[in-house]
Amino acid sequence: MSHWIAACAVDDIEQEDVARFDHEGRTFAIYRSPDDAFFATDGVCTHEKVHLADGLVMDHIIECPKHNGRFDYRTGKAQGAPVCVSLKTYTVKVEGDRVWINLD
Numbered sequence: 343m344s345h346w347i348a349a350c351a352v353d354d355i356e357q358e359d360v361a362r363f364d365h366e367g368r369t370f371a372i373y374r375s376p377d378d379a380f381f382a383t384d385g386v387c388t389h390e391k392v393h394l395a396d397g398l399v400m401d402h403i404i405e406c407p408k409h410n411g412r413f414d415y416r417t418g419k420a421q422g423a424p425v426c427v428s429l430k431t432y433t434v435k436v437e438g439d440r441v442w443i444n445l446d
């Protein structure tokens with residue numbers, strides 16, 4: 343069953359940037375790519391639970407602010423040491439001026 347929720351306004355995130363979204367005790371990271379698409383992953387690094395929204399977006403990569411571990415935020419795939427566990431990803435859609443994510 344789908345569980346769509348409005349996460350933020352489109353204008354809250356610039357291209358090649360990331361925003362934190364908290365909902366019911368969970369934390370997510372929402373990304374806007376250089377080609378203006380939106381993506382969402384779990385919001386904390388799988389290495390030591392640092393918030394990825396404090397990290398750096400480069401092309402389609404999020405770099406963790408603590409040890410510079412990297413993930414492809416389109417797939418969640420870890421890109422190598424020190425991170426080896428990938429991120430969970432979520433389906434995203436844009437309706438009007440809002441970004442929605444499917445929490446299932």
Ligand code: FES
Pocket residue numbers: 387388389390391392406407408409410411412424425
């Ligand atoms: S906490 Fe993210 S790479 Fe270590």
